Every structure is written in structure tokens, then in C-alpha cells.
Amino acid sequence: MRLKREQSLLLIVDLQVGLIPVLEGGEQAVVEARWLGGVAGVLDVPVWLTEQYPAGLGGNDPRLRESLEGARFWDKTRFDAHAEPGFAATLSASGRRQIVLCGAEAHICVLQTGLGLREAGYEVFWLAEAAVSRRSEEASLARRRIERAGGWTVSADMVAYEWLERCDDARFKDVHRRFLKPRSPRSLRFFD
Template identity: 75%
Template sequence: MRMQRDTSLLLIVDLQVGLMPVLEAGEQAVEEASWMGGVAEALGVPVWLTEQYPEGLGESVPSLVSSLARPRTWRKTHFDAHTESGFARALADTGRRQIVLCGAEAHICVLQTGLSLLAAGYHVAWLTEAMSSRRLEEATLARRRIERAGAQAVSADMVAYEWLERCDDARFKDIHRRFLKERASRPLRFA
């Protein structure tokens, strides 16, 4: 299934200050989520953030928040964001059925949220280079598990170009200038 900007939502799970010191490739996950968030906002795709128990783990990483103009932030205590009070109803109300999912920890909150979204009938795209866990092996295992459950592993470039659809309009030129050119030489780790 191709990603469509009119039916997509970017969900960034728990990239929080208190988790960053223990995450493998956490900085890359934040950079990639920020980049994807910028592209999403430029194309009118909603961006949602979750924060797991921010009183203990801190709020979302400041560089992520400052890179986004208008994210919706959900504070949660459930590992699975979809079970948090009001979340499922608000998501259904958007009418968006394709969820681009990323964040931390891939094998806990991201995985549980993704599995719940799949069970609710959403199409889940696992944004590989914006996933992080304490150990890379756990993020890789989470990816395998969610793919078996029906999610698709994608890269940020795949999503961006599918959302863009074509190169002959002003949106492509603006996004290419602002976002796409910088990615060409950046090495990435995929979970």
C-alpha cells in the first residue's frame, strides 16, 4: 500500500529527555523523527507526540518539539498509546487510517501501540530509521514482530516521496530544498 498524505498521520512515541541517555541510536531517532515531522507538516499531515509518564521520564526532547510547528501531545501512563483515555476516539475522528509510527522504546511502547493500531484496522508503517531501544537487537526483534502482524517497514524517504507523488509542483521544490537535499549523504541505522 502506498502512503497518501491525505490519509496519513505521523505518530512519534516517547522520544523523551529521560530516555535519551539509555537509547541506542536515540539521537538518530530524534533527528529522523524531526525531519519526518517537518515534511509531514509541510504537506498538511498531522503530527502527534506521546510522552510516557513525563513526571518521571521528562518531556519530549526539546530539539524535536522545536522542529515542529503544531504537534498534538498526548501524555500517557499506558505503554500502548491507543488504550490511553481519549486517544482512540481522537484518532478515529481524524479519519486518517495510515499511521507512520516511530519512537522509543521500539520493543515496548512503539510495538504495543502499533499492534493495537493494527488490531483496530489501521495501516501501520514502521519508520525504521526513527526507532530506538536500549539495545538494537530489541528494536530489530520488534520490527520483525510487527511486520509479521501486518505492518510495513518503511524509510523516511519512501514516505516523503509517496506523500509528494510528483516533482512538478511548488510543494516538491520547497520540500526538496528544505528537507530532501540534506539527507543524501547522511549515514543511517535501520531498526
């Protein structure tokens, strides 16, 4: 299943300031989500972010809020964002059927959102290096579960290049100049 930018939406679940310090790979998840969000912005792929109980967990990481212009923000109380009032109808109306999914905690809100999206017939692409939990074992279990439910595990580079499709598009040069450079040392240990 190949990602198409005109069918895609990037959904960043609960990468909030109160969670990031206690997540294994939390800082890297923010870097990767922000990076892919920037690529999405250039390619007109919508970016949505959710916040679970911001009064207690704080809001989305400021690096995400400041850099993802035009992103849509959703407050939620349900672990499954798709079950949140208005979310499903708005997503359906967008016409986007391929959801690139990441965030925290992978085994709770990200997984339940992914399962809800799969049950509703969406294609779910699990962004491996940006779907994190307090314990990496739980993130790995969640990834395997979403794969069994019909989702696919992807990396940020896979997504970016599938969205780009070709190197002779003017947007490729813009994206390449601004984003397709090394971001920081990182590991794809989440693929284990």
C-alpha cells in the same frame, strides 16, 4: 501498500530527554523524526507525539517540541497509546488510516501502540531509522513482530517521496529546498 498524505498521520512515541541518551540510535531517531515531521508539516500531515511518565523521563526532546509547529501532544500512562482514554476516538475522528510510527522504546511502547493500531484496523508503517530501543536487537525483534502483524517497514525517504507523489507540485520545491538534503550520516542497519 502506498502511503497517501491525505490518509497519513505521523505518530512519534516517547522520544523523551531521559531516554534518548541510553537508546542505541537515540540521537539519530530524533533527527529522523524531526526531519519527517518537518516534511509532514509542509504537506499538511498531522504529527502527534506522546510522553510516558514525563515527571520521571522528562518531556519530548526540545528539538521536536520547538520544530514541529501544530503537533498534538498526548500524555500517557499506558504503553499502548491507542488504549489511552480519548486517543482512539480522536484518531478515528481524524479520518487518518495510515499511521507512520516511530519512537522509543521500540519493543515496548512503540510495538504495543503499533499492535493496538493494527488490532483497530489501521495501516501501520514502522519508521525503521527512528524506532529505537536500548538494545538494537530488541528494536529488530519489535520490527519483525509488527511486520508479522501486518505492518510495513519504511524509511523516512520512502515516506516523504510517497507523500509527495510528483515533482511538478509546488510543494515539492518547498520540501526539496527545506528538507530533501542530506541530514547527517546515518545507517539503515535497523533493516537487518
